[in-house]
Amino acid sequence: MEYGDSEEIIENSLHPYTQLLMSSIPPQVDRKFDRKLEIELEKIEEVNLVGCVFQPRCPYARDVCINVKPKIVNVKPNHLVRCHLYGESPRVNGD
Numbered sequence: 339m340e341y342g343d344s345e346e347i348i349e350n351s352l353h354p355y356t357q358l359l360m361s362s363i364p365p366q367v368d369r370k371f372d373r374k375l376e377i378e379l380e381k382i383e384e385v386n387l388v389g390c391v392f393q394p395r396c397p398y399a400r401d402v403c404i405n406v407k408p409k410i411v412n413v414k415p416n417h418l419v420r421c422h423l424y425g426e427s428p429r430v431n432g433d
Contacts, residue, residue, distance in 0.1 A: 339356060341417075352413060389404045411424045413425075
């Protein structure tokens with residue numbers, strides 16, 4: 339989902355999965371992470387093998403996320419992310 343220097347990923351998380359992971363750190367461990375982003379826990383009945391694997395749980399999911407696997411985007415030197423929110427993504431169903 340996201341690759342780079344650990345400090346860069348912690349300080350500048352881009353992928354919604356990484357952001358949720360960072361927001362789950364308890365406040366007593368580190369208070370610098372934004373806890374506004376929440377995940378809606380629901381039972382996922384089908385595995386999505388076509389688009390983004392995080393799409394069923396992503397608060398930013400769009401139609402394109404269901405139908406097209408995101409490409410890896412180099413957003414900065416040594417910071418890569420696989421997400422339709424970054425770079426050019428194809429439009430699906432008027433998305």
